[in-house]
Amino acid sequence: MTILVVAEHDNQHLKAATRHVLAAAQAIGGEVHVLVAGQGCSTVAEAARTLPGVTCVKLAQGEALASAGAENMTDLVLGLAREYTHLLGAASAIGKNWMPRLAAKLDVAQISDIIRVDSPDTFTRPIYAGSIWATVRSVDPIKVITVRTTAFQAVAETGGAARLELVTGMTDSGLSRRTDLRLNILSRPELEAARVVVSGGRGLGSAERYRELLEPLADKLNAALGASRAAVDLGYVPNDYQVGQTGKVVAPDLYIAVGISGAIQHLAGMKTSRVIVAINKDPDAPIFAVADYGLVGDLNQVVPELTAVL
Amino acid sequence: MKVLVPVKRVLDYNIKARPKADGSGVELTGLKMSMNPFDEIAMEAAIRLKESGQATEIIAVSCGALTCQDTLRTALALGADRAVLVETEVELQPLAVAKLLKALVIREQPGLVICGKQAIDDDSNQTGQMLAALLGWAQATFASRIELGEGSASITREIDGGLETLSIRLPAVITTDLRLNEPRYATLPNIMKAKKKPLESVTPDTLEVDVRPRLTLIKVSEPPARQGGIKVKDVAQLLDKLKNEAKVI
Numbered sequence: 001m002t003i004l005v006v007a008e009h010d011n012q013h014l015k016a017a018t019r020h021v022l023a024a025a026q027a028i029g030g031e032v033h034v035l036v037a038g039q040g041c042s043t044v045a046e047a048a049r050t051l052p053g054v055t056c057v058k059l060a061q062g063e064a065l066a067s068a069g070a071e072n073m074t075d076l077v078l079g080l081a082r083e084y085t086h087l088l089g090a091a092s093a094i095g096k097n098w099m100p101r102l103a104a105k106l107d108v109a110q111i112s113d114i115i116r117v118d119s120p121d122t123f124t125r126p127i128y129a130g131s132i133w134a135t136v137r138s139v140d141p142i143k144v145i146t147v148r149t150t151a152f153q154a155v156a157e158t159g160g161a162a163r164l165e166l167v168t169g170m171t172d173s174g175l176s177r178r179t180d181l182r183l184n185i186l187s188r189p190e191l192e193a194a195r196v197v198v199s200g201g202r203g204l205g206s207a208e209r210y211r212e213l214l215e216p217l218a219d220k221l222n223a224a225l226g227a228s229r230a231a232v233d234l235g236y237v238p239n240d241y242q243v244g245q246t247g248k249v250v251a252p253d254l255y256i257a258v259g260i261s262g263a264i265q266h267l268a269g270m271k272t273s274r275v276i277v278a279i280n281k282d283p284d285a286p287i288f289a290v291a292d293y294g295l296v297g298d299l300n301q302v303v304p305e306l307t308a309v310l
Numbered sequence: 311m312k313v314l315v316p317v318k319r320v321l322d323y324n325i326k327a328r329p330k331a332d333g334s335g336v337e338l339t340g341l342k343m344s345m346n347p348f349d350e351i352a353m354e355a356a357i358r359l360k361e362s363g364q365a366t367e368i369i370a371v372s373c374g375a376l377t378c379q380d381t382l383r384t385a386l387a388l389g390a391d392r393a394v395l396v397e398t399e400v401e402l403q404p405l406a407v408a409k410l411l412k413a414l415v416i417r418e419q420p421g422l423v424i425c426g427k428q429a430i431d432d433d434s435n436q437t438g439q440m441l442a443a444l445l446g447w448a449q450a451t452f453a454s455r456i457e458l459g460e461g462s463a464s465i466t467r468e469i470d471g472g473l474e475t476l477s478i479r480l481p482a483v484i485t486t487d488l489r490l491n492e493p494r495y496a497t498l499p500n501i502m503k504a505k506k507k508p509l510e511s512v513t514p515d516t517l518e519v520d521v522r523p524r525l526t527l528i529k530v531s532e533p534p535a536r537q538g539g540i541k542v543k544d545v546a547q548l549l550d551k552l553k554n555e556a557k558v559i
């Protein structure tokens with residue numbers, strides 16, 4: 001068995017997600033290679049070479065790969081796929097975008113969002129917003145898998161000394177081209193990687209209140225900010241703050257849900273956090289069923305009080 | 311330009327799914343089924359393209375058991391012009407659905423396929439991307455804005471950390487994210503009219519598609535339940551618990 005892990009990165013930094021995916025690869029067993037595909041990303045490849053247990057890092061660079069577009073990523077990995085029994089990537093916006101395309105080109109199923117490796121061909125994944133776990137076996141010769149990073153503890157950053165191989169001959173499909181990129185400027189930790197997440201819902205009432213109440217609290221805790229779908233739909237925060245079934249899945253040490261009712265679609269994105277705190281004025285809100293510490297009260301009063309004593 | 315919109319019949323999002331007692335599958339008997347919410351957004355996007363004169367015809371497609379006709383009738387009531395049911399009792403996985411849709415795309419020659427980004431039952435998030443792959447078309451997933459041009463489209467996508475805009479060649483497959491639009495409801499007169507709109511039935515066999523599952527379901531189970539905790543009486547007690555009991559701050 002040889003496994004190819006596709007690195008998650010932004011052409012400058014190797015993202016922590018890669019080390020979680022690597023943990024899933026090691027749970028499958030066998031030799032592990034890492035692919036770094038992008039443009040101007042040789043520092044990422046250098047970082048990948050030190051990952052423990054990786055024997056080979058493949059580096060593919062070119063204009064066509066700069067934005068990790070689905071068509072070109074697929075064509076690239078298609079050329080490498082036959083060497084491998086398993087192709088693994090993170091179930092991130094990038095992995096979810098291109099890996100099913102690859103699977104279809106290989107005429108194999110994709111196993112999405114795995115949370116457990118039962119054996120090299122059998123995996124467990126959440127369905128129905130995490131209400132149910134399904135254990136599935138793949139009969140395909142190549143397994144294309146996206147990994148829910150929060151379900152696998154990251155391997156260390158260093159310890160390995162992989163050889164570097166350059167991949168050449170990339171082409172541009174010409175089907176798609178990035179014309180604009182708007183990244184939110186973050187002055188705090190990334191949602192997926194943060195140790196503490198402060199998340200706000202409809203109960204905040206407005207974008208201003210969200211900022212006034214939650215930013216100081218997040219500052220005190222060096223926390224990332226998240227939100228329910230309702231808070232995003234109402235325009236309190238940008239889209240990619242959304243935690244849940246159809247947003248991001250997080251599992252920080254501490255998740256503080258403020259003015260969030262705890263719909264199943266929201267719980268799907270945070271219920272494996274180590275410690276959950278809920279602040280809500282409704283004592284019957286479903287969020288309290290998963291919260292380690294629930295505080296019934298008006299968030300307008302409780303949140304500033306908490307911020308003040310931290 | 312024709313637009314093809316695949317719609318899936320799923321357990322309504324308000325209902326908590328439970329495994330069957332023997333772990334062989336998900337209990338669906340007697341429960342409310344609805345159109346997958348992301349497919350409602352896809353339908354809405356197609357309807358708006360038609361209303362603005364950019365699309366000429368909307369074809370809704372559903373793959374599965376005969377009961378998927380209900381979902382197709384909903385699509386017709388919302389604004390699809392006609393519907394195609396690919397009828398089968400086989401449990402369909404995303405790759406099989408993509409192959410069925412490909413066969414219909416070849417027959418219908420739409421300029422655009424708009425899918426939901428994921429079905430809220432199996433949460434796979436695969437079908438649109440797979441269809442684009444099989445057709446060799448461009449794809450734009452997780453769309454929050456669609457602007458059609460001559461032979462190309464400009465699509466804004468929700469990505470980690472922000473938004474990206476792609477210029478893609480048409481024909482293409484687009485998958486919808488939550489913020490693309492707010493779907494309308496079907497009105498009673500339109501529900502009545504939908505009953506007269508054409509709904510055709512085909513089968514995987516007539517489309518010459520092998521739909522056998524590639525993943526074998528071993529079992530389904532309920533995830534370990536999270537132990538509920540306690541209610542604290544005030545901020546001071548919360549702080550104490552976080553510091554001294556949970557030791558997270």
Ligand SMILES: Cc1cc2nc3c(=O)[nH]c(=O)nc-3n(C[C@H](O)[C@H](O)[C@H](O)COP(=O)(O)OP(=O)(O)OC[C@H]3O[C@@H](n4cnc5c(N)ncnc54)[C@H](O)[C@@H]3O)c2cc1C
Pocket residue numbers: 200201202203204227228229230231242243244245246247248258259260261262263264265266269279280281282285297298299300323347348430
């Ligand atoms: C297809 C689909 C996908 C979805 N995906 C997601 C997803 O990924 N993530 C997600 O979060 N949701 C998702 N949802 C939406 C989900 O069903 C809920 O509608 C949403 O999570 C509710 O957000 P909320 O808790 O902020 O709002 P509400 O449910 O309205 O809750 C607001 C809470 O604030 C409390 N509150 C109000 N005022 C105060 C106050 N002054 N002090 C204290 N508490 C107060 C209220 O008691 C209430 O509990 C999805 C829905 C669908 C259909």
